[in-house]
Amino acid sequence: MTDRLSLEQRMQTAFAGVVAAYPRDGVLQYCLDESRLPEVARFLHQKLQGRLALLFAIDCRPRTQKYEIHYLFALSSGHPWVLLTVELGGSARLFTSITPSVHAAQWYEREIRDLFGLIPHGHPDQRRLVRHEHWPQGLHPLQKTFPWDKVMGRQQGEYRFRHIEGEGVFEVPVGPIHAGIIEPGHFRFSVAGEPIMQLEVRHFYKHRGIEKLFEQCTLSGALPLAERVSGDTTIGHSLAYCQAVESLLHLQIPRRARYLRSFLLELERLHNHIGDVGAICNDTAYTLAHAHCSRMKEQLMQLNDRLAGSRFLRGTMAIGGLTHDVPATQQTEVIDTLNRIEKDFAELESIIFANASLTDRLETTGVLTERTAWDHGAVGVVGRASGIDYDVRRDRPFAAYDEVPVNTVLYRYGDVRARLRVRMDEIHESIRLIREIRQHIPQGPIIAAVDYMPQPGEWGLSAVESWRGEVLYFVMAGDDGHIHRCKVRDPSFVNWPAIQWAAVGNIIPDFPLINKSFNLSYAGNDL
């Protein structure tokens, strides 16, 4: 509470006349005039070290003829979220860009321009982001007047990549279809000889219109969609969606369900992290470690299948709790498997780090400095490998993490090795957490009944530390149980721009390794 007051006081002193509101637990909201926004955003970002966590727009039609733009800042641990809200009424189409002072806003503002047709005035980059150049002009899918199933035509157009010109400088285009079994996206390297001078990421090939599809669903009916935003983060996304809706419905989740949610989230983290450790080794051609890791990952996926009937734990989450219980016998089975895997993995770790040629390849490769990570608001594994000490499980505890605290892993070098180390340490930490959850799990119901019908315009916000990092959901209720707006933010969306800087100075053959160490989702980014 004192934090809240002092934060409010500082805002009051700096900006006379701003009015604070608490629309939701843990959210401090300021409704601002558009002209004051840049200075307030700059103050939050630079003076109070606020990280821009989310920036999104809402088309409030048909209830009111206006757009709202929301800026969500995460301050240091113990502070509530700070939400700045700006309204654009009538026919106004311009809003002031905050990108010049808050770098992390760059993709968000271009996204708003594409999806809503609102123009970020003063944004240094006015190219399209989500809409590729072949989309006809004037189509902005998240406007309420745009039909969700519209069939779009095609036009001619070409994306203008940033060019570096000079003797011996040439460009290497990669993608959208890559050499491995991975998702599509385009990378454009400018190189002089071997080292990369510049990397530009051109994504959104997989844009499936997920946020528009959410708006066609009811609050409870959208859960399968949330599970399929990014398949490898099924629990992360479905849990974040459930929590946002539960906050909207004022639901109290039974304790057992909260414990089981953490249990499942850690299981998801485990199989993904183990797979990533193997994949990083594989990209240095160290296939032995890859074979062992993919074997362990497979064991965990088969365990998931036995627990939930889905190798990705699909269909386990429900609004208010879980769809089915994990009985004690199955918990014991999980613990037995994890005991074996922990020993197995520890042996492999000592083999991996005894290999000098491997560590030589990993060290000082793909360095993302703490400053660059901070400027991009990098989160999750990538952030924690670059000294960004943020973990939703510790800083904004959800599920059972307030009762089963997590030991956050932090490295500062920001290279591939640091990202590998974060994953390895988190594997041990996840196993410890699952054991602890197993010890303390209470008996009781696993789902709470919904007895509240939200008013149109009410909203909920939630953050979950998925295996990749912070997943954010903002859900606003519409008429008769439908969704008016659902903003999804996968950690990949903030980490992709950061990878452009981690690659600079490295050689192209190292890029697959750097990319693997980030291991970002294309599907979660493109939506």
Next chain:
Amino acid sequence: MFRILKKSLKTGTVTGQYPHTQPLVIRTPGAHKKAAPFKSSLTIREVDTGSCNACEMEMNALTNPVYDVERFGIHIAASPRHADALVVTGPVTVNMEHPLKDVYKQTPHPKLVIALGDCAINCGIFKGSYAVTGPVERHIPVDVRIPGCPPRPVDILEALASIRSLPSPSEE
């Protein structure tokens, strides 16, 4: 060195340690004929046209020591020009429509097209969206469909085995 050997000996053989299932595979009438040249080896190029990446994870799982798809003579190629079969996942998004057609053109004849997962077969949960242009078969001819969201690796294995086995008399 000894540590590595010890680890390998201790682990033993894990290939084949998975529960077997009876998968559902939907083949077009001519699929067996088209698959005939690939009886002893089949090279696959995987193309993602907008999936949620779960299908990719299961395709990747095929190459792990447990499923070890190479023991059946199935390889994953890095380029469509080396491929006998395209495995396509996901609904075809507006932005991936042209790349998919390009890949199809680049793949030499004779070729098989396998639609993997519900999204590739009928767009799944993304059906109707403005950003989705339709299932794979709207853009390129599909020979084999492997349903599931996502299909388990064992389903994919069995499906690949079944199209390469002898055709049943009714399909001749």
